[in-house]
Amino acid sequence: MARLTMVAPPEMAVGFRLAGTDVVAVDDTAETLAALERLRKDPEVGVIGVFAPFFDALEPPIREEYEDSVSPVVVAVPLGAVGVGATDHRARMASLLQRAIGYRISFGEDEET
Numbered sequence: 001m002a003r004l005t006m007v008a009p010p011e012m013a014v015g016f017r018l019a020g021t022d023v024v025a026v027d028d029t030a031e032t033l034a035a036l037e038r039l040r041k042d043p044e045v046g047v048i049g050v051f052a053p054f055f056d057a058l059e060p061p062i063r064e065e066y067e068d069s070v071s072p073v074v075v076a077v078p079l080g081a082v083g084v085g086a087t088d089h090r091a092r093m094a095s096l097l098q099r100a101i102g103y104r105i106s107f108g109e110d111e112e113t
Contacts, residue, residue: 048075
């Protein structure tokens with residue numbers, strides 16, 4: 001069975017561990033890239049959630065390679081993002097879900113189904 005693994009800063013890793021999620025704690029983009037390379041080779045990892053600021057800081061060709069990955073699926077997760085409005089959050093979550101499950105889900109009256 002494929003599992004979810006989060007790649008996040010140490011201060012966020014504790015919460016994920018308490019929730020029962022596998023976590024790789026990283027401090028910066030270089031450690032994020034090393035963790036992604038290691039996790040991509042693990043056949044038990046099906047989805048990798050990555051702290052968005054670290055993922056967004058990867059070099060564009062590397063980031064695109066992970067964004068296009070199907071096994072495992074790699075998604076940037078906007079954990080603790082400050083200043084993100086509800087509309088931005090809904091759009092981001094819809095995009096993440098569409099990518100993860102291959103189907104568009106709407107979160108409100110305004111959005112298409």
